[in-house]
Amino acid sequence: MHSPVLPFGATENELVAFSWLTCSVKASGRGASSKMSFFLMVFLFFPSGLQGEPYLGTAYGIMISYWHAVVNFAMYLLMVAAIVQRKSYRNVGLYWTGSFTMALVVFLLGNVIGKYSSEIRPAFLFNLPYLIIPIWAAKRLFDQPRTCPLPTADQVAEEQNKNLLQRPMDLGLVGFLLLAVIYTLFRGLVVLDCPANSCFDYIYLQEPYLRDPVAYPKIQMLVYLFYALPYFCISIYALLVPGCTWMGDWALVFAGAIGQAQFSHVAASIHHRTPFPYRIPERDWWFVVLCNMAYAVGPQILAYRCLYKPAFFCSSVSQSKEKKNQ
DSSP states (O other): OOOOOOTTSOOHHHHHHHHHHHHHHHHHHHHHHHOOOHHHHHHHHTEEEETSOGGGGSHHHHHHHHHIIIIIHHHHHHHHHHHHTTOOOHHHHHHHHHHHHHHHHHHHHHHHHSTTGGGOOGGGGGGGGGGHHHHHHHHHHHHSOOOSOOOOHHHHHHHHTSOGGGOHHHHHHHHHHHHHHHHHHHHHHHHTTOOOHHHHHIIIIIOGGGGOTTOHHHHHHHHIIIIIHHHHHHHHHHHHSSOOTTHHHHHHHHHHHHHHHHHHHHHHHTSTTSOGGGSOOGGGHHHHHHHHHHHHHHHHHHHHHHHHOOGGGSOOOOHHHHHHHO
16 A cells, blocks of 8 residues: 655655654754753754754754744644545645745855854755755645635626725735835845945844844845745735736745744844844834734735635636536
């Protein structure tokens, strides 16, 4: 009897093994955070003595370890449960793909160009094969049939005939996306050393974590600038022009990516491992944190809207064709 196929084409045993790795990353994060276990510290730094992967002990390294061990591990369990119950795991898999890819890209690039670039050891190479996993997973998942509810032709026509003012949720999402475009562009210019006074004030007085020499926040803002910004723009287009069938899938991928990125970014910016000069100043703490939280929550709402009310994004189907098929 063959094992069921998993999101990235593995068997059940391989998924269990990969989930165990996630648990070990959680243990690494806990060990780096509390230093309560010598065994965990040896596991963390074993490849090259006590300096194997020192970047895992940074605030950002600890936060992505927690994310992998809690959120990604929960998604592995959900996918296993779906397989056992012979249900689709496509939506969870797409969310995981975005989450895993974002964490890996920012973490690896930050290690290469940041504060610890001169301390990269052979153990770093063990991270590179994981670049293949989300690509493989995405291909397999996009090839699977969608599982969202299929509206009737009447429902599709009714929804697509409404203008934006008649769709209050979409109107609010367009407003969020416009603000997100401005915020993304602004922070991208900030990390690119824009000489404008507003950029200077923001990076020194409101979010100095963007200057942290570990380089993870800078890489994160550049990833947003080159990938999230175009996504926000095409999302606005998809909310204005009916029939963008691709919107639901990409909304899930980017919801996972931005959710992971914002959790790690915000948590690291207030973590005690981050040097005090780079933490969010107390005066602007609520403003910066709330802006970042809104930036994370908006894509989750957009993904929910695309998943559970997909009529506007469906291809137009004539009523006569539907009646003929019936």
